[in-house]
Amino acid sequence: MMNIFEILFDLLLAFVILWLAVRTVYIHNLFESIMSFIGFGLFMSIAWLRLGSIDLALAEAALGSGISGALLLMAKKKLSDCAVENKSYKESSNG
Amino acid sequence: MDKTNQFHSFWGITLIVLVCLFGGMLFWSLWHIPEYSEGLSAMVTKHMPDSGVKSEVTAILLNFRGYDTLLEVAVLFAALLGAYQISPMHLDKSMVQSNPIMLYLIQYLVPIIILVSGYILWLGGHAAGGAFQAGAVLAGAGVLLLIVRPDSLNLKHSVYLNFILIIGPLIFTLFAFLPILTGGTILEYPRQLVGIMILLIEAASTLSIGFTLMLLFAGGRPPSGDN
């Protein structure tokens, strides 16, 4: 029913998505983690195409990889240089 | 330090064991699912001529299961309201990346992106596409403008911005509850106007979704419109 090329393609796609997911969760550097997440979204878009739904592939590429990746990168920049406004909370949490 | 290491490794082992147990339960339940099941595709194909569009996913999203989509548009609006409550918009000068290459590029990119968004919206009627994909692409154009040249957008608390943000949920709710006046149930569109109503709902939702996602990227409520 399924020829050898389809089986190979599915196995390769599954391996790449698994590798990107493990890399996203395991790496300690936040920037590399976000990059892996964006790549994970793009390969997930190919997986939706393989499962027969073009709308989901469009939506995953635009929303899951594009907008979500942009949001996370903006959050990383904002978290690394936003000023802490309330010093008393910080001191009371250490004591 | 040795005690905290043993403490950590005890909880680490427990986590791995619990995840393996949970995964085993999921795989075991997957084993018992029947191998062939047609699902609801036959029922959808039977009712497609009544739905007013030619694409199955758009018909399901806006006609057969329109209630889910109505609540989803409301969820986006609620997320924006939550973002408005928590913090003001935090797009300050340090996040603006206006170098000459980007300034030149967005003159060509942003109109093309808006055109592509409108095309995907129109395509949703007879092929893969629709309001959410078009709204996401429009939000991409908005994000690009916010990063490169924010003063061209000039976001502040005005009635025009609030109107664009509310037009999607408003039109959808209006068209959903309108049949009550003529004696039907909600979301029961009149038979000869289905196609044009779905197109209007999708167009309004695209505008709203694009601007909502753009404001969620900007991080909160825009500054007040006095200055």
Place this chain on the structure above:
Amino acid sequence: MNLPFFYACFGILIFLIGLIGLTLQPHILKKLISLNIMGSGIFLVFVALAKRAGLSADPIPHAMVLTGLVVSVSATALGIILAIRVKQLYGKAELPEDGR
């Protein structure tokens, strides 16, 4: 094992990877990313089980997963705004290490 069950098992694996990431990572942004990965795994299972009928895939789970994708992106956006607010108030966006 044919195509739908292969993708369903694979979706369960992605869900478990996201679950481990959610519990083990202390940084709030990493937790949000792991939550997104869990969501993608669940959507994979759902759409894979919709393709059991062969070539004519059942379109209703496609629409439901589309809704779920948009809701998950908006929840991620709200979570990011909350994380930035936590950093502004408390000084860091990580959970404390000693398990308090």
